[in-house]
Structures are given as structure tokens and as C-alpha cells.
Amino acid sequence: xxxxxxxxxxxxxxxxxxxxxxxxxxxxxxxxxxxxxxxxxxxxxxxxxxxxxxxxxxxxxxxxxxxxxxxxxxxxxxxxxxxxxxxxxxxxxxxxxxxxxxxxxxxxxxxxxxxxxxxxxxxxxxxxxxxxxxxxxxxxxxxxxxxxxxxxxxxxxxxxxxxxxxxxxxxxxxxxxxxxxxxxxxxxxxxxxxxxxxxxxxxxxxxxxxxxxxxxxxxxxxxxxxxxxxxxxxxxxxxxxxxxxxxxxxxxxxxxxxxxxxxxxxxxxxxxxxxxxxxxxxxxxxxxxxxxxxxxxxxxxxxxxxxxxxxxxxxxxxxxxxxxxxxxxxxxxxxxxxxxxxxxxxxxxxxxxxxxxxxxxxxxxxxxxxxxxxxxxxxxxxxxxxxxxxxxxxxxxxxxxxxxxxxxxxxxxxxxxxxxxx
Numbered sequence: 354x355x356x357x358x359x360x361x362x363x364x365x366x367x368x369x370x371x372x373x374x375x376x377x378x379x380x381x382x383x384x385x386x387x388x389x390x391x392x393x394x395x396x397x398x399x400x401x402x403x404x405x406x407x408x409x410x411x412x413x414x415x416x417x418x419x420x421x422x423x424x425x426x427x428x429x430x431x432x433x434x435x436x437x438x439x440x441x442x443x444x445x446x447x448x449x450x451x452x453x454x455x456x457x458x459x460x461x462x463x464x465x466x467x468x469x470x471x472x473x474x475x476x477x478x479x480x481x482x483x484x485x486x487x488x489x490x491x492x493x494x495x496x497x498x499x500x501x502x503x504x505x506x507x508x509x510x511x512x513x514x515x516x517x518x519x520x521x522x523x524x525x526x527x528x529x530x531x532x533x534x535x536x537x538x539x540x541x542x543x544x545x546x547x548x549x550x551x552x553x554x555x556x557x558x559x560x561x562x563x564x565x566x567x568x569x570x571x572x573x574x575x576x577x578x579x580x581x582x583x584x585x586x587x588x589x590x591x592x593x594x595x596x597x598x599x600x601x602x603x604x605x606x607x608x609x610x611x612x613x614x615x616x617x618x619x620x621x622x623x624x625x626x627x628x629x630x631x632x633x634x635x636x637x638x639x640x641x642x643x644x645x646x647x648x649x650x651x652x653x654x655x656x657x658x659x660x661x662x663x664x665x666x667x668x669x670x671x672x673x674x675x676x677x678x679x680x681x682x683x684x685x686x687x688x689x690x691x692x693x694x695x696x697x698x699x700x701x702x703x704x705x706x707x708x709x710x711x712x713x714x715x716x717x718x719x720x721x722x723x724x725x726x727x728x729x730x731x732x733x734x735x736x737x738x739x740x741x742x743x744x745x746x747x748x749x750x751x752x753x754x755x756x757x758x759x760x761x762x763x764x765x766x767x768x769x770x771x772x773x774x775x
Contacts, residue, residue, distance in 0.1 A: 360422030363716035364644035389715025466610035472539040499531030543629030553670035562587035582767035585649040690760025692730035
């Protein structure tokens with residue numbers, strides 16, 4: 354088979370790395386890919402939002418399956434464009450991609466189907482929102498309704514900061530159309546868990562869990578980012594009663610809700626959960642694999658990923674039994690200085706070829722001649738796998754020290770809690 358992977362991040366590199374292990378695949382393409390994916394794929398210079406360009410490439414190169422990594426092409430309707438040409442694609446259609454394209458749409462779905470989530474209210478007028486500052490108390494959670502590259506969530510601790518956040522979201526123009534509607538949510542306490550699921554329209558099949566670290570700095574300080582590291586499995590999920598509660602109150606109602614609303618959801622559903630005293634609530638939906646959760650989860654998957662994707666498309670997921678390694682994974686993101694705010698690109702990266710006991714997933718990298726250089730905020734994600742978290746953590750941080758680029762930084766506390774609790 355010929356498979357095209359759409360995207361250029363660490364998630365897409367991890368997908369390519371896993372798909373390359375399938376004996377069915379003879380050729381991998383990536384559009385546009387990155388500096389690390391060139392070792393696995395033929396990278397083609399087509400942007401993820403160039404729907405017609407992607408369609409033309411898939412037709413002209415007899416691509417058997419297109420796997421969509423990021424959310425933007427899904428929200429724009431890439432799966433619909435491919436379906437009209439009878440081209441196989443793994444990723445939800447435009448109607449279903451609204452779960453990531455609009456936070457308000459997701460909250461309305463959750464409320465309509467009785468799925469536990471935080472209280473919320475929508476706003477389109479900044480003055481009205483300012484009058485309601487502190488509606489759910491503090492901290493106050495303000496979310497841009499649309500796509501904002503993982504940066505459209507602001508959490509404020511007082512009225513003054515909340516008013517500044519409203520101006521930033523709704524008046525500064527920083528987030529464009531994404532913040533024309535703002536969703537204000539009740540602040541949930543507890544511990545987060547990331548649950549990635551395969552969906553075929555009828556069946557929802559959870560993967561192994563992960564724990565994500567969103568804040569830029571150690572101790573969960575600093576700005577929110579797209580994710581600075583993960584570990585898998587999330588130790589909260591060792592609780593059988595909790596898993597049963599998630600199945601009964603969240604997973605089953607989600608699938609029933611899809612059917613009731615006429616949504617033919619096929620692909621990945623990422624469910625962000627907050628768990629407090631054994632009670633799970635939904636924080637968010639994403640319509641694709643998480644980044645960097647994917648870099649921790651896929652190395653533990655022992656079932657052929659291509660087989661699972663085909664089962665989703667052909668609506669036979671109920672016949673699939675996922676097999677997982679019992680080993681633990683720890684993934685740490687190396688980022689550019691300044692991220693998630695302004696940062697420089699084009700810094701030479703050295704040492705990736707010296708890493709022997711971990712997997713280096715590329716994200717913001719590209720090749721310029723013989724050099725590998727930075728090309729994004731999150732540059733690399735290094736993943737180690739071991740029999741216990743302590744060993745995986747030691748290994749990943751030891752291997753990270755072999756890699757260098759100017760102003761590189763990473764968190765030093767990824768998986769600390771897992772090591773303590775194991």
C-alpha cells in the first residue's frame with residue numbers, strides 16, 4: 354500500500370514511525386513532513402490546508418490511504434473532499450471536526466447528551482463578558498471558540514487579569530476569527546488524563562492513557578503550550594472503578610450522542626478529562642491524535658496501526674483487540690527559547706544521531722543542505738521506554754543531554770509524579 358500522512362509535527366512523525374512497521378506498507382509520503390520524517394517518507398511540499406493539492410497528489414500517485422494528522426485540514430473538510438473522489442482517508446469529516454473547530458459546539462453536545470463537563474457560558478460581546486467577570490469564581494477559564502494553535506485558553510486569577518484577558522482575546526486581533534465567540538468555563542480541579550480513542554461510527558475503542566504537561570516551566574508554571582511532555586500510562590487509570598465510570602458516563606453516551614445527532618464519526622477522538630475524587634469530567638474534545646501524547650502512546654501499541662485504521666474506515670472496529678506493551682514511556686519536548694511566545698528559527702541541531710536508547714520524534718525541524726535546523730516552537734520530542742517510570746525517566750533525560758541547539762529548553766519534571774506513585 355501507498356500511504357500519505359498529512360502534517361509536519363511530532364505527532365505525524367510518530368504516526369509515520371508506527372505505520373512504517375506495517376508489512377503492508379510499501380511507500381510512505383508526507384505532506385509537508387519535517388526534517389526527521391525524511392528518513393521514513395518521501396516528503397512533498399504541499400501545505401496541510403491545500404485541500405485540492407493534497408487531493409491531486411493522492412490521485413496522481415495512486416495513494417491507497419491518507420492519514421490526516423493535524424486539526425486544520427479536518428476542520429476545513431479534507432475528508433469530505435477526498436470522499437467525493439472515492440479516496441480513502443482516516444480522519445473525521447467536516448461536520449464531526451466541529452468538535453475541535455468550535456468549543457461551543459462541543460459544550461452544547463456534552464450538555465445535550467448529559468455527559469459530565471464544566472459549567473459554561475458563551476459570549477460574543479466583550480462588554481457583556483466584562484460584566485460577567487468572575488461568573489464561576491476564580492480561577493476564571495476563558496477559551497477562544499475556534500482554532501488557536503493550542504494558545505487560545507487563558508486562565509486568570511483575579512478580576513484585573515480577567516479584564517486584560519478579555520481584551521487580548523476579543524479586541525487585540527491576536528486570535529482572529531477564533532475568538533469572535535468566547536466560552537467561559539467553570540475551573541475544574543483534580544488531575545488531568547488524556548484518553549485517545551479510535552472510532553468507527555458505531556464503536557469507540559480507547560487506547561492506553563497518558564498524562565500531558567501543558568505549562569512551559571517546571572512545577573506547572575509559565576504559559577500554556579501545546580504540550581511539553583507526557584508519560585503513559587496515566588496511573589489514575591489503574592482504578593477499575595474509574596475506568597468503568599468513564600465507560601458508562603462518557604464513552605457510551607458519546608457514541609449514542611453521535612448516532613442521535615446523525616454524526617458519522619470515523620477516526621480519532623481525543624478526550625481530555627479532569628478527574629477529581631474518582632469523578633471524571635470532560636475538559637475538551639480534539640478530532641485527531643494529541644501531540645505529544647501520541648509520542649508516548651504509539652510506542653506502546655503492538656497491534657498494526659494500519660489494520661486499526663482500516664477497521665475504523667470499514668466500520669468493523671468491534672472486531673479489533675488492541676495489544677499494548679506493559680512497559681512505560683516518558684516523552685519530553687525540546688523547545689525553542691521563547692516558546693510559546695516569540696522564538697527564532699534556523700538554529701542548527703546536533704546530536705540526534707548520538708541518541709541510542711530513546712526515540713527522537715521531530716516536530717519543528719527541517720533540513721537545509723546537510724544541516725538539521727529548528728523550524729518551530731516545539732522542536733523535538735524524545736521518548737524512552739522501560740519496565741518502570743523511573744528507568745524511562747532516567748533514560749530520556751540522559752539521552753536529551755546529547756542533543757543541542759541554541760536556546761533549547763525543556764522541562765525537568767516530566768513524569769515525576771508517576772515515579773513517586775509507581
